[in-house]
Amino acid sequence: MIDNITYNDFVNKVHSSSDIIKVISAYVPLKKRGHNYWGCCPFHQEKTPSFSVVPDEGFFYCFGCHTGGNVFKFLSLVENISYGDAIKLQAERLNIPIPQKKKSDREIEHENNIKNLYRIHEMAQAFFHNCLTKTSYGKPGLLYLKKRGINNDIINLFHLGFAPPGWDKLSSAFIKRGINENLLLQVGLIVKKKTSGYYDRFRERIIIPIKDEKGRTVGFGARLIKDGQPKYLNSPETLLFNKRNLLFGLNESKKYIRQYDYAIIVEGYMDAIALASHNIANSVASLGTAFTAEQCKKILRYTSNIYFCYDGDSAGQNATLRALSIARGQHAAVKVILLPDGSKDPDEFLQKHDAAAFNKLIDNAVSFIDFHLHYIMQNIDYTSLEGKLKAVSFILPILSSIDNLVESNAYAVKVSQTLGIDETDLRNELQKYRKHSNQSSAPSNFQISQTINSAGDSAAIKAGRHIITRIWQEPDVLDYILATTPINEFENKQHREILTFLTEQIHNNNFINDITASEKLSDDSYTELSRCLVEKKNTNESKLLDDYLKIIHRAHLEKSYLEHSLRADELERSGDDRFQQELIKIQRIRKEMDGVK
Numbered sequence: 001m002i003d004n005i006t007y008n009d010f011v012n013k014v015h016s017s018s019d020i021i022k023v024i025s026a027y028v029p030l031k032k033r034g035h036n037y038w039g040c041c042p043f044h045q046e047k048t049p050s051f052s053v054v055p056d057e058g059f060f061y062c063f064g065c066h067t068g069g070n071v072f073k074f075l076s077l078v079e080n081i082s083y084g085d086a087i088k089l090q091a092e093r094l095n096i097p098i099p100q101k102k103k104s105d106r107e108i109e110h111e112n113n114i115k116n117l118y119r120i121h122e123m124a125q126a127f128f129h130n131c132l133t134k135t136s137y138g139k140p141g142l143l144y145l146k147k148r149g150i151n152n153d154i155i156n157l158f159h160l161g162f163a164p165p166g167w168d169k170l171s172s173a174f175i176k177r178g179i180n181e182n183l184l185l186q187v188g189l190i191v192k193k194k195t196s197g198y199y200d201r202f203r204e205r206i207i208i209p210i211k212d213e214k215g216r217t218v219g220f221g222a223r224l225i226k227d228g229q230p231k232y233l234n235s236p237e238t239l240l241f242n243k244r245n246l247l248f249g250l251n252e253s254k255k256y257i258r259q260y261d262y263a264i265i266v267e268g269y270m271d272a273i274a275l276a277s278h279n280i281a282n283s284v285a286s287l288g289t290a291f292t293a294e295q296c297k298k299i300l301r302y303t304s305n306i307y308f309c310y311d312g313d314s315a316g317q318n319a320t321l322r323a324l325s326i327a328r329g330q331h332a333a334v335k336v337i338l339l340p341d342g343s344k345d346p347d348e349f350l351q352k353h354d355a356a357a358f359n360k361l362i363d364n365a366v367s368f369i370d371f372h373l374h375y376i377m378q379n380i381d382y383t384s385l386e387g388k389l390k391a392v393s394f395i396l397p398i399l400s401s402i403d404n405l406v407e408s409n410a411y412a413v414k415v416s417q418t419l420g421i422d423e424t425d426l427r428n429e430l431q432k433y434r435k436h437s438n439q440s441s442a443p444s445n446f447q448i449s450q451t452i453n454s455a456g457d458s459a460a461i462k463a464g465r466h467i468i469t470r471i472w473q474e475p476d477v478l479d480y481i482l483a484t485t486p487i488n489e490f491e492n493k494q495h496r497e498i499l500t501f502l503t504e505q506i507h508n509n510n511f512i513n514d515i516t517a518s519e520k521l522s523d524d525s526y527t528e529l530s531r532c533l534v535e536k537k538n539t540n541e542s543k544l545l546d547d548y549l550k551i552i553h554r555a556h557l558e559k560s561y562l563e564h565s566l567r568a569d570e571l572e573r574s575g576d577d578r579f580q581q582e583l584i585k586i587q588r589i590r591k592e593m594d595g596v597k
């Protein structure tokens with residue numbers, strides 16, 4: 001056993017001996033353009049590169065599927081191993097001897113903390129389940145579930161529960177049992193009041209425990225049983241609860257996924273529960289619309305066949321397109337289950353139809369090309385010439401991604417028939433496209449995917465990225481930045497976390513690099529940091545630091561202007577005099593806003 005200083009030395013040695021370009025190039029052909037290297041992302045399916053590496057900073061980031069990190073993160077994802085094992089793998093490749101690691105006090109403390117977090121989730125799950133099944137508080141919950149056809153077997157299988165009404169049922173019970181309130185706060189079971197004290201986050205809701213694939217509860221979803229908002233409420237992201245890495249229901253369904261040799265991926269946990277109630281036991285929920293490469297890897301341990309059944313609305317359709325590209329990038333065989341008009345999601349479909357009807361939908365699941373055609377028919381008016389061109393440019397990259405010629409020919413026929421285009425014309429276009437995309441991997445004429453432009457992001461978010469990059473490269477500017485713009489003025493949560501981390505490191509004279517960042521930041525913030533650093537090298541935009549700070553400050557003022565205006569309206573409507581004070585505040589903000597134009 002060796003002590004921790006030596007282990008850190010070992011990690012640093014492996015890190016400094018690793019050339020991120022060389023490591024990634026072994027998996028992905030990269031081409032240099034400007035400061036960045038570009039290639040087709042190994043974590044999702046694409047023809048034009050949106051995967052970029054900056055060797056100076058030691059980060060990679062994909063603008064298509066938003067995966068990013070340092071060299072070890074890359075190895076852990078591409079080899080499907082843990083971060084620690086990725087360090088060891090790289091050490092082996094570099095012939096650096098691996099020391100036996102002795103745990104530091106901090107690591108022991110961290111492990112104990114994790115154990116406590118698991119324990120508290122376990123206790124809370126039992127509390128809610130008990131409340132549903134054994135107390136009078138749970139009656140409305142049971143009634144609601146029964147009405148939706150969810151029987152006791154399913155309630156017990158998923159350990160469904162009910163959060164009692166009242167503001168402190170859980171917190172007072174847990175604090176009586178000696179649970180530290182900080183721990184409850186940390187897992188989001190209680191919420192801090194604005195004044196002082198706490199209240200229970202979940203009240204009068206059906207509780208759906210969200211478990212990892214080992215069956216350990218790591219978070220909760222909660223659904224209202226009456227009308228109101230928000231209909232769904234989830235645990236906040238914690239050390240254990242990271243939605244990117246979780247699939248709801250995997251622990252319960254993995255046996256069946258393996259047995260039937262395919263998995264059905266739905267958006268929400270209520271969809272997965274509804275399917276299970278109808279004896280369709282091989283489904284999991286991706287917990288929202290963004291299917292990730294990490295989730296895909298988990299499925300691939302049990303089957304290589306994935307059927308997506310996302311919501312029928314346009315958000316669901318777009319999510320399906322993205323999910324298909326990620327799954328195909330991981331070499332999964334994919335299909336899409338289409339819901340008939342009038343059914344929002346699988347849950348709603350199963351309220352009106354039986355299992356046999358859903359099984360018929362499964363039998364009729366369409367190929368990924370057919371789904372793209374379906375998408376065109378729903379979203380593009382292909383009767384006009386302009387629409388036809390749009391449809392063709394949408395479908396060409398998809399057709400050209402099929403390696404099997406027989407298959408791609410069959411689809412070319414189908415596409416030309418559906419869109420009413422001459423088949424020869426389509427084939428010519430396809431050939432041109434193929435030639436062009438082969439050429440474009442040559443450095444002289446290198447096309448980079450359009451997805452990298454962050455048009456959807458606000459000016460304040462972009463400014464936040466520039467400021468973070470600036471501090472990373474030049475830590476001395478930090479104090480100036482903090483003096484003019486406090487961290488809470490940054491609207492993006494990940495940016496605030498990154499800035500807090502940077503401040504801590506810099507003020508303690510600690511070294512900042514990708515390793516410390518990966519240890520200290522949450523997954524989402526670490527990925528966002530990768531994006532900041534990779535994106536900066538890619539744009540030539542160079543405003544002055546003060547301009548970026550002004551953008552942040554102004555966005556912050558606009559937000560509080562809006563908040564106070566809404567509050568003033570509310571107070572005035574309810575005849576509350578305090579709206580006058582709000583008006584004064586609004587005027588003051590307005591004046592300040594005029595000052596930072």
Ligand SMILES: [Zn+2]
Binds near residue numbers: 041042044051062065
């Ligand atoms: Zn990607």
